[in-house]
Amino acid sequence: MKSYDYLIVGGGIIGLSIARELKSRFPETSICIIEKESDVAYHSSGRNSGVLHAGFYYTANSLKARFTREGNQEMTKYCIDNGLRINKCGKVVAATNxxxxxxLIELKSRAEKNGVELEWVDQSVVNMIDTxxxxxxxxxxSPTTSSVDPIEVCQTIKDEVIKxxxxxxxxxxxxxxxxxxxLTNKGEFxxxxxxxxxxxxxxKIAKDFKFGKKYTIIPFKGIYLKYAKNKTDVTTNIYPVPNLKNPFLxxxxTKTVDESIKIGPTAIPAFWRExxxxxxxxxxxxFLSILYYEAKLFVTNSFNFRSLAREEMKKYKKSHFINLSLKLVKHVDKRGFGxxxxxxxxxxxxxxxxxxxVQDFVVEGDHRSFHILNAVSPGFTCAFPFSRYVVDEIAKRKSERLKLVKDNIS
Incomplete structure (x- = not known):
């Protein structure tokens, strides 16, 4: 029987960062991460855009707003301190009508409420940033938006916590x-x-512990298309104005850490989790469970799911995908995409x-277990402050339980 003070399932950026925070606070505790794949960051943590978001998309009372600004600063410092690559290329959010x-006015308002640096720029200044x-x-x-290599970051955190x-x-x-x-395929813990x-x-795991009863995961597939012609036609991240009623941007x-250019992502409804x-x-x-909920969303048309699904499915067609991106730039070679x-x-x-x-972080737990049910974008950016929050919440639940036991004894 393998025994630990803390057992974490999931070797993505969140699991790694929680282990890092626990070790920082409680150096003597024994901690184990179990990961079903052959290495860490195998899924979304290693397949995301690598963008460190600034924190102006989110409403002021949200956990995302609370953690993104801090997370951007902390992850930027972590990359610099550890000699990791970071491209401080900024971001322009452009309107077409x-x-x-x-x-844009709403985004600027949110930035001010969240204490995030976000500047109005006219076309002449935009030309100085990216012609x-x-x-x-x-x-x-957004001058504080950057790009990193998410796998490189996760591997560095992995090495740190192992040490x-x-x-x-x-x-x-x-x-x-x-x-x-x-219970695992490698025995009991x-x-x-x-x-x-x-x-x-x-x-699914949360339900084994009687948590997350009113939630289910609906997977969405995100695909990027590389601009193979050169690395110079775009010099900053260029984003459209998002529909703030759904969590997709x-x-x-995207200007990557190695100066490459890519467009995306899609948000295509997927039919099973991987x-x-x-x-x-x-x-x-x-497949049957997800199809049931996606069909229900289609019938009820919640958050305009029908039009979202139709528009996203069109993005499987390369020419349509490229044309959507062209609204944001003056010129790129359509034939230059790989x-x-x-x-x-x-x-x-x-x-x-x-x-x-659900657009914000969602966590549930008690004195024995804790479950991160929703840590989607910008979860990578938020990982360090979010992990502090998780450890705070765990400590609070354990303390409340201890107090209850003491009260019952007395």
Missing amino acids: EEEFQG NVKTFNKALY KGVKILCNTRYKGSSNNKI DCSYFINAAGLYAD GVHF NYKGLKNFKLGE KFMKPGIRAQLLNKETMEL
Whole structure:
């Protein structure tokens, strides 16, 4: 029987960062991360855009707003301190018409409430940032938005926590929980506290502990298309004005850490949780469950799911995908785009009672276990401050339980 003070399932950026925070606060505790894949950051943590967001998309009372600004600063410092690559290329959010310009006004308002640096710039200033950006009237410029290599970051955190004594067991798949024991394909584990940071499967694991009952994960496939012609036609991140009623930011130009250019991502409804390519990783139970909820969303048309699904499916057509991006720039070579890049899956939480996509972080837990049910974008940016929050919440729940026990004894 393997026994630890803390057992974390999930070797993505959140699981790694929680282990890092726990070791920082409680150096003597024993911590183990179990990961079903052969290495960490195998899924969304290693397949995301690599953009460190600034924090102006989110309403002021949200956890995302609270953590993104701090996370941007901390992750930027972490990369610099550890000699990791970072491209401080900034971001321009451009409008194409008057209606979208009103969206820029809302984003500027949110930035001010969140204490995030975001500047109004006219076309002449935009030209100084990136001559290729096309905007209506004015645009917004975020100087603190950067790009990093997410796998490089995760591997560095992995090495750091291993040096501090954290055990990371890969190829170790969570199978269930029984009599306070965690069951895996590598045997049973005993732990004083269990932390669920399993991303795409966090909702299923949470239900083993009687949490997350009103939620389910609906996966969305994100695909990028590389601009293969050169690395110079775009010099900054260029984003459209998003529909703030859903959590997706629309097709945009990303300037990567190595100066490459890509457009994307899609937000295509997926039919099973690891629906990356073809029928690989197909699971009938997942397919039927997800199809049920997607059909329900289609019938009820919650958050305009019908039009979202139709528009996203069109993006499988390369020419349509490219044309969407052209609205943001004055000129790029349509023939300069290469192949679709490695896809990622967004583990998007759905509230089954309201049939709405949950846009903020969601956590549940007690004195024995804690479950990160929703940590989607900008979860990578938020990882460090969010992990402090998680450890604070765990400490609070354990303290409340201890107080209750003492009160009952007295």
